[in-house]
Structure formats: structure tokens, C-alpha cells
Amino acid sequence: MSSLTTQRIIDNALRLGLGHTAESVTESAARADSAQMGYLDFVDHLLSEEVAVRESRRFRNALKLSGLPHHKTLDDFDYTFQPGLEPRRVRDLATLEFLTGASNIAILGPPGVGKTHIAIGLAVAACQAGKSIYFTTLDDLVRKLKAADAANRLPRQLANLMRPSLLVIDEVGYLALDRDEANMFFQLISRRYEKGSITSNKHFTEWGTVLGDDVLATAILDRLLHHCDVLAINGPSYRLKDRQGLVTPVEPPAS
Numbered sequence: 710m711s712s713l714t715t716q717r718i719i720d721n722a723l724r725l726g727l728g729h730t731a732e733s734v735t736e737s738a739a740r741a742d743s744a745q746m747g748y749l750d751f752v753d754h755l756l757s758e759e760v761a762v763r764e765s766r767r768f769r770n771a772l773k774l775s776g777l778p779h780h781k782t783l784d785d786f787d788y789t790f791q792p793g794l795e796p797r798r799v800r801d802l803a804t805l806e807f808l809t810g811a812s813n814i815a816i817l818g819p820p821g822v823g824k825t826h827i828a829i830g831l832a833v834a835a836c837q838a839g840k841s842i843y844f845t846t847l848d849d850l851v852r853k854l855k856a857a858d859a860a861n862r863l864p865r866q867l868a869n870l871m872r873p874s875l876l877v878i879d880e881v882g883y884l885a886l887d888r889d890e891a892n893m894f895f896q897l898i899s900r901r902y903e904k905g906s907i908t909s910n911k912h913f914t915e916w917g918t919v920l921g922d923d924v925l926a927t928a929i930l931d932r933l934l935h936h937c938d939v940l941a942i943n944g945p946s947y948r949l950k951d952r953q954g955l956v957t958p959v960e961p962p963a964s
């Protein structure tokens with residue numbers, strides 16, 4: 710290939726925004742030549758590589774903007790530690806059908822059983838599948854909504870929270886909300902009604918106390934649970950797993 714042609718290909722690729730092709734076309738052409746690749750195979754190879762590079766960039770950027778506290782996947786989850794949790798149930802959720810079916814997932818259980826881990830794993834899987842995701846704790850969410858309200862921007866903030874295909878609201882129930890806060894949470898849930906969300910939280914019977922208002926709690930749960938997969942994890946805490954051996958057993962009193 711003449712250097713003039715090569716330069717023209719690089720210039721045109723750059724004008725078309727095909728950065729990876731511009732960078733690699735000379736090397737790819739040499740490899741295609743020695744492998745005696747057909748014309749169509751070569752074009753296919755160039756375009757596929759460009760798409761793969763873009764897709765991995767999109768995935769990395771989306772993860773950075775997602776608010777996820779870490780990026781553990783469902784493959785990192787040790788199901789043998791939670792025998793009460795059927796791996797198949799989690800794998801079914803990871804097919805992301807709940808997003809196309811516009812339903813919700815609630816993950817319930819005591820601290821340390823992996824609720825956040827599974828919620829993050831599902832969010833990473835959704836991001837990989839090209840879905841937009843956003844992760845927040847209820848506490849942060851309420852703080853943002855209050856700040857927006859104080860600046861007369863609540864409708865815009867609520868509209869922003871409608872954008873992600875999947876919204877994860879973690880740690881529902883760790884801190885109690887006052888009535889205004891619970892009201893804002895209700896506004897969000899009723900807007901996102903039937904638009905994929907995950908919450909990871911206390912048992913529903915305790916939501917009245919958490920939200921400081923039984924009527925509001927019932928109204929929120931009514932919407933959240935209308936189309937909802939509930940994943941209850943009730944096994945041991947993974948956080949305490951390595952400490953179990955360190956706990957000295959208490960001797961029964963001598964009788």
C-alpha cells in the first residue's frame with residue numbers, strides 16, 4: 710500500500726471518528742496480507758475491532774459514572790456460603806428480563822449476607838448489556854433530592870433519576886427518614902413505577918418505621934411490589950466469616 714493511500718485512510722478514518730482503525734490499519738493490513746484474508750473478512754475484522762474498542766470504552770466510562778462503590782460481579786459471589794440462596798434465582802435475574810418486563814427487585818436480609826454485592830453484580834451485568842445504570846444509597850438519594858428541592862430543582866432531579874434503565878437504591882432502612890424525605894422517596898418510586906429498580910433493605914414490615922409513616926410506606930410498597938422479584942437472603946454474614954474461629958465459645962455454667 711502506498712504511503713499516500715495509507716495516510717488518506719488514516720485521515721478519513723479520523724474524520725469518521727474511527728480512532729482505533731486509524732491507529733491500527735497499517736498493522737491490520739499487514740496481518741491480513743500474510744493471512745491471505747479475503748476483502749470482506751478484512752472489512753469485517755476492522756469494523757468489529759472498532760466496535761469492540763468503543764464498547765469497552767463505553768462500559769468503563771459508564772461504570773465510572775454509575776456511582777457503584779465497587780465493581781464485584783456475580784461470578785465473584787460464593788454461593789456455597791449461602792446455601793439458602795438458589796444460584797439459579799440470581800442467574801435468572803441476571804438475564805435482565807426484569808428490565809424489559811419493567812419490574813423491580815428487592816433484596817432483603819440481615820447485614821453482611823451479600824445484598825449489596827448481588828445488587829452491584831446485577832448492575833454490572835446490566836451495564837455490560839448496554840443498559841444505563843445508577844447506584845445510590847437511600848441516604849445519598851434523599852440528600853440529593855432535598856438539596857434539589859431547596860434550589861427549586863426537584864422536578865429536574867427527579868427527571869434525571871428517571872433516565873437510568875436500572876436504578877439501585879441501597880441501604881433502605883439503615884437510617885430513618887422524616888416525613889418530607891419519605892415524601893420525596895415516594896415521588897421517585899411512583900415515577901419509576903414499572904421501570905427497573907433494585908432496592909436492598911430491611912424487611913417490608915419495618916418500612917413503616919423507617920419511613921416514619923405507615924400510609925406512605927404502604928403506598929411506596931404497593932408500587933414497588935406490584936411487579937417485583939423478592940430475593941431473601943437469610944444465611945450467615947460473609948463479613949464475619951473469617952472471624953468466626955476467633956470467637957471463644959462461651960462455656961455453659963456448671964450445674
Ligand code: ADP
Pocket residue numbers: 781785786787788790791818819820821822823824825826827909947948
Ligand atoms: P450486605 O449488603 O448484605 O450487608 P455486602 O454485599 O456488602 O453485604 O457483603 C459484605 C462483603 O462480603 C462484601 O465485600 C461482599 O463482596 C462480600 N460477600 C458477601 N457475601 C459473599 C459471598 N457469598 N461470596 C463472596 N463475597 C461475599
Ligand code: MG
Pocket residue numbers: 824825826879880909
Ligand atoms: Mg449492603
